[in-house]
Amino acid sequence: QVKLVESGGDSVQVGGFLRLRCVVSGYINNRDCMGWFRQAPGMQREGVAHILPATAATWYDGAGMEERFTISRSGDTLTLKMTDLRPEDTGVYYCAAGGSYYCSKRRAADFTHWGQGTQVTVSS
Numbered sequence: 001q002v003k004l005v006e007s008g009g010d011s012v013q014v015g016g017f018l019r020l021r022c023v024v025s026g027y028i029n030n031r032d033c034m035g036w037f038r039q040a041p042g043m044q045r046e047g048v049a050h051i052l053p054a055t056a057a058t059w060y061d062g063a064g065m066e067e068r069f070t071i072s073r074s075g076d077t078l079t080l081k082m083t084d085l086r087p088e089d090t091g092v093y094y095c096a097a098g099g100s101y102y103c104s105k106r107r108a109a110d111f112t113h114w115g116q117g118t119q120v121t122v123s124s
Contacts, residue, residue, distance in 0.1 A: 002026035002113045004095045009118030016085045016122065022078040022095030022115055030054040033099025036071060036080045037108055038120070040091040045108045048093070049080060052103045059106060085122045092117040 008020040020036070028034070035050035047061040049071035056073070060066040070081040078095055098112030099105070 002028065002097060004097060004113055004115035006093065006095045006115040006118040009093060009120045011121040011123065012085055014086060014122060014124045018082045018085065018120060020080040020082070020093055020095075020118060020120075022080075024076050024078060024095075024097060028053070028097050031101055032097070033101075033103035033106060033111070034073065034078055034095075034097045035099060035106060035111070036078075037094045037096055038089075038091040039094070039117075040088075043091075045094070047106055047108070050099070050103050050106045051078070054102075057103070059103060061106070082120075085120075087122050087124055090120060090122050092119055 003025045006022045030053040036048040037045050038048050039045040050059045051071045058071050068084045072079050094117045095115040096111035100110045
């Protein structure tokens with residue numbers, strides 16, 4: 001059974017930095033996509049960043065995301081480093097695994113396993 005547990009969410013000021021971690025237990029196929037999503041109040045869950053464990057290839061969603069966020073995986077831990085945080089980055093951040101083969105699709109509906117989420121709040 002796959003289990004994902006996120007940590008690292010916090011309340012920070014604009015321009016701040018956070019590192020989110022997701023510890024993964026259970027079998028994960030390295031050719032299936034992994035990623036981070038976020039959901040703001042009243043909004044749909046949206047993709048933030050994705051990684052293919054087999055090759056470490058990465059994808060980032062949204063304009064300018066790649067300049068501020070970095071996704072990585074080491075062993076059983078998926079990490080999202082976030083810099084220059086803005087109020088629009090506020091939301092619950094979810095770790096996801098068991099996505100499409102070779103990250104061919106990266107929608108929330110394409111992922112099988114989810115963590116419980118960790119809250120990120122950015123205030124000015």
